[in-house]
Amino acid sequence: MDNEKLSLPQYDIPEDMQHAIAVTTLDRLYNWGRRSSVWPLMFGLACCAIEMIAAQTARYDMARFGMEVMRPTPRQADLLLVSGTVTKKMVPAIVRLYNQMPEPKYVVAMGACASGGGPFKEGYNVVAGIDKFLPVDVYIPGCPPTPQALIAGMIKLQEKIDKQTMKTNRWYDKKKVDANYVPVPVLGPDLMDPRRYDELKAAAAAKATQQESA
Amino acid sequence: MTAPASTLTVDLAARFPGIVTAETRPGCTGFIVEKDNLIEVATVIRDELGFDLLTAVTGVDYFPEEKMEVVYHAYKTTGGPGLVFKVQVPRVDPVEVPSLIDIWPGVDLQEREAWDLMGIKFTGHPDLRRILMWEGFDGHPLRKDWKEGFYEEDTKPFKSRWPDGQFYMAEEKNPFNDNLTFPTNFDPEKWIPEGDALLYGALARYTVKQEDGMSTDRIVINMGPHHPSTHGVFRAVMTLDGETIVGLKPVLGYLHRNHDKIGERNTYLQNMPFTDRLDYFNSMTNNFGYALAVEKLMGIPVAERAEYIRIIVSELSRVQNHLIFIGTLLNDLGAMYTPSLYAFEERELILDIFEEISGARMMCNYFRFGGVVRDIPDSAMKKIKDLVYDRLQAKTDELDRMLTENEILVSRMKDVPMISAEDAIRYSVTGPVLRAAGVPYDIRRADPYGIYDRFDFDVAVRHNGDLMDNYLIRIDEIRQSLRILEQAIKQIPEGPINSQKPAYQVRVPAGEAYGRIESPKGELAFYLVSNGKPNPWRYHVRPASFVNLNALEKISIGAKIADFVVILAMFDIVMGECDR
Numbered sequence: 001m002d003n004e005k006l007s008l009p010q011y012d013i014p015e016d017m018q019h020a021i022a023v024t025t026l027d028r029l030y031n032w033g034r035r036s037s038v039w040p041l042m043f044g045l046a047c048c049a050i051e052m053i054a055a056q057t058a059r060y061d062m063a064r065f066g067m068e069v070m071r072p073t074p075r076q077a078d079l080l081l082v083s084g085t086v087t088k089k090m091v092p093a094i095v096r097l098y099n100q101m102p103e104p105k106y107v108v109a110m111g112a113c114a115s116g117g118g119p120f121k122e123g124y125n126v127v128a129g130i131d132k133f134l135p136v137d138v139y140i141p142g143c144p145p146t147p148q149a150l151i152a153g154m155i156k157l158q159e160k161i162d163k164q165t166m167k168t169n170r171w172y173d174k175k176k177v178d179a180n181y182v183p184v185p186v187l188g189p190d191l192m193d194p195r196r197y198d199e200l201k202a203a204a205a206a207k208a209t210q211q212e213s214a
Numbered sequence: 215m216t217a218p219a220s221t222l223t224v225d226l227a228a229r230f231p232g233i234v235t236a237e238t239r240p241g242c243t244g245f246i247v248e249k250d251n252l253i254e255v256a257t258v259i260r261d262e263l264g265f266d267l268l269t270a271v272t273g274v275d276y277f278p279e280e281k282m283e284v285v286y287h288a289y290k291t292t293g294g295p296g297l298v299f300k301v302q303v304p305r306v307d308p309v310e311v312p313s314l315i316d317i318w319p320g321v322d323l324q325e326r327e328a329w330d331l332m333g334i335k336f337t338g339h340p341d342l343r344r345i346l347m348w349e350g351f352d353g354h355p356l357r358k359d360w361k362e363g364f365y366e367e368d369t370k371p372f373k374s375r376w377p378d379g380q381f382y383m384a385e386e387k388n389p390f391n392d393n394l395t396f397p398t399n400f401d402p403e404k405w406i407p408e409g410d411a412l413l414y415g416a417l418a419r420y421t422v423k424q425e426d427g428m429s430t431d432r433i434v435i436n437m438g439p440h441h442p443s444t445h446g447v448f449r450a451v452m453t454l455d456g457e458t459i460v461g462l463k464p465v466l467g468y469l470h471r472n473h474d475k476i477g478e479r480n481t482y483l484q485n486m487p488f489t490d491r492l493d494y495f496n497s498m499t500n501n502f503g504y505a506l507a508v509e510k511l512m513g514i515p516v517a518e519r520a521e522y523i524r525i526i527v528s529e530l531s532r533v534q535n536h537l538i539f540i541g542t543l544l545n546d547l548g549a550m551y552t553p554s555l556y557a558f559e560e561r562e563l564i565l566d567i568f569e570e571i572s573g574a575r576m577m578c579n580y581f582r583f584g585g586v587v588r589d590i591p592d593s594a595m596k597k598i599k600d601l602v603y604d605r606l607q608a609k610t611d612e613l614d615r616m617l618t619e620n621e622i623l624v625s626r627m628k629d630v631p632m633i634s635a636e637d638a639i640r641y642s643v644t645g646p647v648l649r650a651a652g653v654p655y656d657i658r659r660a661d662p663y664g665i666y667d668r669f670d671f672d673v674a675v676r677h678n679g680d681l682m683d684n685y686l687i688r689i690d691e692i693r694q695s696l697r698i699l700e701q702a703i704k705q706i707p708e709g710p711i712n713s714q715k716p717a718y719q720v721r722v723p724a725g726e727a728y729g730r731i732e733s734p735k736g737e738l739a740f741y742l743v744s745n746g747k748p749n750p751w752r753y754h755v756r757p758a759s760f761v762n763l764n765a766l767e768k769i770s771i772g773a774k775i776a777d778f779v780v781i782l783a784m785f786d787i788v789m790g791e792c793d794r
Contacts, residue, residue: 042442046469046790047494057558072442089348090447090468093439123472124355124362188405189352189397197402204400
């Protein structure tokens with residue numbers, strides 16, 4: 001959203017007060033501020049991280065769009081850029097990082113691996129996409145996506161922020177206290193999602209009966 | 215093409231009758247050593263025969279023959295072909311092989327990897343924990359009878375994906391809808407994670423206090439897997455006494471993408487794009503190593519023009535890798551951004567060339583068996599010439615001028631010890647770190663591959679072995695690469711770019727091959743076992759980053775924690791290659 005729209009909201013403002021006051025909605029003001037200061041977490045997983053760095057450098061310069069301030073700590077970041085293959089061994093750490101980020105927070109799955117497993121999907125240590133654990137806002141295809149594609153994806157995220165309203169955002173829901181908390185997966189004989197323990201137990205038991213009958 | 219690495223001048227079988235037998239399987243070379251005499255034979259190989267650099271330890275599962283095999287590749291740091299020796303043991307748990315850690319400490323991580331993925335127990339190894347997977351994981355995934363959650367078939371192409379079959383994906387049939395498998399009757403709520411307890415247990419031997427009267431606590435610090443200067447998802451757990459590191463264990467596997475398992479399922483050509491994603495800065499050199507290994511197996515020549523193209527793209531890749539190294543090193547030293555912006559500027563120009571000739575900036579997938587996939591267009595050739603003759607020379611000098619005398623750089627790196635030559639060899643360190651320690655070992659010279667023997671260049675070597683030398687050697691290597699590039703551009707002939715017809719499926723005879731190249735990080739090698747089928751029976755990557763990390767513990771103990779970041783940066787690790 002440009003500044004024109006912000007200060008000219010189609011209300012009749014007396015002529016002598018024009019350009020002195022602005023009438024707008026709180027949502028708009030709030031979104032305008034947030035979309036122009038998306039701070040990504042400085043967090044690279046694999047090949048895509050290199051293109052993420054390249055997007056920061058002088059040639060592509062992500063800073064033009066207000067999202068250049070990479071923060072090494074999740075406590076200061078708004079955006080988790082999952083840039084690379086998500087392995088089972090790494091998932092607990094990623095979920096922990098996500099839980100540590102203050103709200104409002106967004107997740108961008110960069111590249112084929114983070115979106116759906118990519119070329120390594122069949123691997124025994126690979127999670128087929130971070131969306132099995134975290135709510136993803138934007139998916140960026142490519143292996144790896146070029147810096148241009150990454151910037152296009154970030155602009156998509158800004159468009160998404162523009163459309164949000166405080167009334168329905170999940171992090172302002174008073175009834176749900178920790179609406180955004182994702183239980184940290186556990187590394188067992190395989191990766192275990194605590195939200196699916198009942199399912200796992202049932203399947204393991206079914207395997208036992210199957211073996212008995214065989 | 216060069217002679218196979220295992221062309222031998224020594225006859226171990228005559229030296230140890232009854233203990234060592236020469237390999238007789240078709241296409242295989244080397245010697246098979248009796249398990250009980252392994253340490254004795256290995257000592258002779260190192261001390262009397264002079265094979266002081268043990269580069270690779272590979273487990274192979276010969277499932278139909280009910281055998282497990284461990285393959286060792288040893289080389290001389292004075293150059294020349296290597297020696298392959300193997301141990302065979304019955305495939306009955308526990309599969310036990312004596313550890314060679316007392317002879318070559320550099321086998322540490324590789325033996326742990328073989329234990330983790332193959333289930334081969336190395337008796338005598340002091341810290342035999344899993345390395346790529348986590349402690350408590352169910353099974354040893356590289357064994358041929360281990361099946362993962364999405365298992366469809368042993369080899370590709372899968373029948374279900376073939377045009378005349380009904381198309382479906384394994385995950386549609388999988389009740390979990392992800393690739394999870396669990397032991398029978400498993401109860402997740404009763405599970406106690408054991409990995410960290412074991413890890414800190416491995417560090418516990420450093421917590422003995424030797425203070426004289428003063429009582430101080432030692433603290434354990436976790437660095438990574440999320441840390442800006444770990445170059446990815448490396449994790450180091452260290453014990454500190456004040457600011458001095460007294461114990462350190464690297465924790466790997468956070469980017470373990472099952473390269474070996476997927477590679478054994480793929481056909482030979484399908485592996486080529488996967489190798490791009492090993493060391494993702496240098497897809498060109500990764501391709502080179504893999505193409506070399508398969509060409510050795512197939513016994514095919516490489517087209518003359520393609521040989522030159524291979525050298526040109528590999529050396530360009532080396533230049534951009536070292537530029538990035540310098541940029542990130544300065545980042546790690548605290549000179550945030552500006553040097554790395556300089557480095558990335560040149561890198562973009564090289565990536566533009568790669569994009570023009572291969573179609574992708576980073577994942578080039580450019581090599582084919584017998585040549586390369588397409589020719590360098592004239593426009594790209596002009597760009598390469600401009601870069602090599604003009605711009606890169608000037609920019610290297612500029613970086614050198616800007617950084618080398620820099621006060622911060624000098625005070626942080628000058629006379630801070632990295633590793634001595636003896637230790638570097640013992641710990642199987644290769645690449646710039648070995649050469650900065652004073653050992654002029656460069657595979658391009660010591661065991662030439664491709665057409666490197668036709669070029670005139672110096673092996674960059676430095677003798678102080680401090681951090682400063684490790685930085686300077688990268689600048690030296692950029693200059694030498696530019697020298698090779700100048701000659702290659704002048705000499706490149708016209709002609710076909712592939713000696714073979716393009717084919718989706720190549721015929722590879724039974725046998726084994728070890729293709730090794732000098733990647734910018736060190737020795738990158740591919741060990742392949744073929745049984746004549748369209749898919750490799752064993753596909754193992756010997757990554758430079760992973761094996762170099764053997765020495766990390768040795769170097770770091772006694773160093774200050776602030777220097778640890780720089781020491782790690784000197785290894786120039788890439789986790790894609792390290793964890794595979």
